[in-house]
Amino acid sequence: PSTYDDGGNGVGNYCTLNSTANAGLVLSNGNLNFTGSGTGAKSALATIGASSGKWYFEGTIVQASSGGNLGFGIQNQTFNAPSGTQPQSNSYGWVVITSGSSSTFYKAHDGTWTSIGTYAAGDVIGIAVDIDAGKIWFAQNGTWFSSGDPAAGTNAIYTNFTGTMIPYAYGYNTADIGIFNFGARSFAYTPPTGYKALNTFNLDDPTIDDPS
Numbered sequence: 001p002s003t004y005d006d007g008g009n010g011v012g013n014y015c016t017l018n019s020t021a022n023a024g025l026v027l028s029n030g031n032l033n034f035t036g037s038g039t040g041a042k043s044a045l046a047t048i049g050a051s052s053g054k055w056y057f058e059g060t061i062v063q064a065s066s067g068g069n070l071g072f073g074i075q076n077q078t079f080n081a082p083s084g085t086q087p088q089s090n091s092y093g094w095v096v097i098t099s100g101s102s103s104t105f106y107k108a109h110d111g112t113w114t115s116i117g118t119y120a121a122g123d124v125i126g127i128a129v130d131i132d133a134g135k136i137w138f139a140q141n142g143t144w145f146s147s148g149d150p151a152a153g154t155n156a157i158y159t160n161f162t163g164t165m166i167p168y169a170y171g172y173n174t175a176d177i178g179i180f181n182f183g184a185r186s187f188a189y190t191p192p193t194g195y196k197a198l199n200t201f202n203l204d205d206p207t208i209d210d211p212s
Contacts, residue, residue, distance in 0.1 A: 015048040073094060092109050
């Protein structure tokens with residue numbers, strides 16, 4: 001994972017996609033870029049999950065193929081690694097689908113996809129997650145869907161999830177390409193007040209500092 005120096009307060013590792021919890025995506029650029037492979041849905045988990053706190057990360061839609069789809073979000077870490085079909089049932093995310101001239105943006109949960117807008121290649125999708133409140137918001141190029149306000153805790157896309165949540169990526173074929181940004185480089189848009197980058201320095205201190 002990428003490392004960072006916070007200016008004197010500590011050094012930590014940023015979240016990336018996890019090559020050992022990957023069911024078929026092609027990972028590159030320090031496991032921040034993902035591409036589908038062949039035909040069929042595939043997904044991968046990230047390296048860091050959290051059971052509390054407020055977190056922000058972004059994804060860029062490089063391209064989605066005609067008849068394919070890509071997306072990402074969060075899922076409950078108690079579920080197994082991706083099976084190669086779709087994200088696990090207890091997941092909350094977004095999916096983009098291109099079919100002919102139609103380019104549609106969906107919110108996705110438990111296999112149910114609901115259209116909430118359109119997208120274009122190069123769009124940056126922000127995800128804000130308040131695990132304590134069980135809420136998640138999506139933004140498109142800095143504008144939150146459904147007039148959401150993560151800082152105020154209002155108009156979330158999904159609510160009432162619990163447990164340790166971990167990001168995931170989802171892709172279909174070789175023309176479906178996305179890029180994660182967990183904060184190792186500057187975010188395209190300012191995170192909501194109170195939301196942090198997902199890295200080890202921002203996590204709560206462990207109960208046992210030295211597991212050995």
